[in-house]
Amino acid sequence: MTLNDWTERFTGTAALPPAVRDRLRQMARVLRLPAGAQVFGPTNVPDSLFFLYDGRIRVSQSSESGREIVLYRVEAGESCVLTTACMLAEEAYNAEGLAETDIVAAVLPKTAFDQLVAEEEPFRKFVFAAYSRRLIDLLRVVDDVAFGRLDVRLAERLLSLAGDFKEISATHQKLASELGTAREVISRVLQDFQKRGMVAQSRGRIALTDKPALRHLARAG
Amino acid sequence: MTLNDWTERFTGTAALPPAVRDRLRQMARVLRLPAGAQVFGPTNVPDSLFFLYDGRIRVSQSSESGREIVLYRVEAGESCVLTTACMLAEEAYNAEGLAETDIVAAVLPKTAFDQLVAEEEPFRKFVFAAYSRRLIDLLRVVDDVAFGRLDVRLAERLLSLAGDFKEISATHQKLASELGTAREVISRVLQDFQKRGMVAQSRGRIALTDKPALRHLARAG
């Protein structure tokens, strides 16, 4: 099965002339991966541009010592340009993309990518905007890690992972990997949150029992 | 005075046809700034692409609390794409570019930039390569800050600041700003280095008295 028209879904492709979009649909192949699959990684460097049609990809970096930090997430409707960047650079880098959900993506070969960037203004804009977004995401990560307090960062992350829900399903280890710290540290901060009535914990789940307080902490400290 | 032919100096422009290069020289204006000048910053967002012809720009990010971290340096022959990225994103960001030396740059207006990206393959390659380089620089910073030990990072930085020289001229505060830490912390690590005979200090200067030892520390720990 192919997607009905994935080119509708991206600001960089929806604005293209119909003829170009037809060509696009022909050149791209559809990729489906199950949740948990590695979309790209040090051993698996793709030479193509990803249009994430559905699902979510978590891009993280890990250290030699086994610690890990989430750099950003690619949501449906976005493309993953970091891969193309590193493809160009041919450098060893240890970022990894993991499917957080089942994903459906359109994969555009490098040659087609080059051609589109050259010929189509809206596509070009889309690509540069995507780059900018990632650069800014990374600036934010640097800022957080270098200058942010861990309790504040954890409060932020809990809220963003929960979205509109009251509870999230995550182990302390997973949260540590989000923020680039160690599991024990998360355990302690969460215990502190618990004592202050902001969260309730059970194995693998955390209930945000006082979101306003968490938000307050997340904003200032 | 104009530069004789700055388009020779950049891989993205040297490969262009002579006619295009002529056009380029006409469209770009030459910018000269003295050492210490702010090239760009939160209040001063340029809407153009920088070709750094001569000198060096230090790009750093600073926190509300006044701490600062160096993200990367733009050397002569490189262009500064982060500015264009953030221009596109229209986001508030607190990165700042400071001229470390007197600088000479060719500044290309956005429209000319767009046109070149569209029409000229070598230019396009150059731009994407520049983006990649910065992304990778930032990944490195994240890795260092999140997972690296400070003594190791300081040893690295001292060596890279020294280059082939034996001595560098920098206050502890400056070094702290390089690595995104506090002055006192740098003071202590340097004292430790001194005790171990790796450096000698005087006010505002640090002599690397045992580079091999520093290199050894920088490599592993």
Place this chain on the structure above:
DNA sequence: TCGACTTATGTGACTTAGTCACAGACCAAG
């Protein structure tokens, strides 16, 4: 050459984060 000022560096006490080595606790499958 002597202060007076500015800037750079040193230091102790304390908080926050990360590491290490475990001990329990929970849960699912047999």
Place this chain on the structure above:
DNA sequence: CTTGGTCTGTGACTAAGTCACATAAGTCGA
């Protein structure tokens, strides 16, 4: 109910950052 795997808790320790100063080293003008 046991067994084994995963998850969480804990204490002791090291590393890093913060705060509030003290001291030193240059600079400049009288």
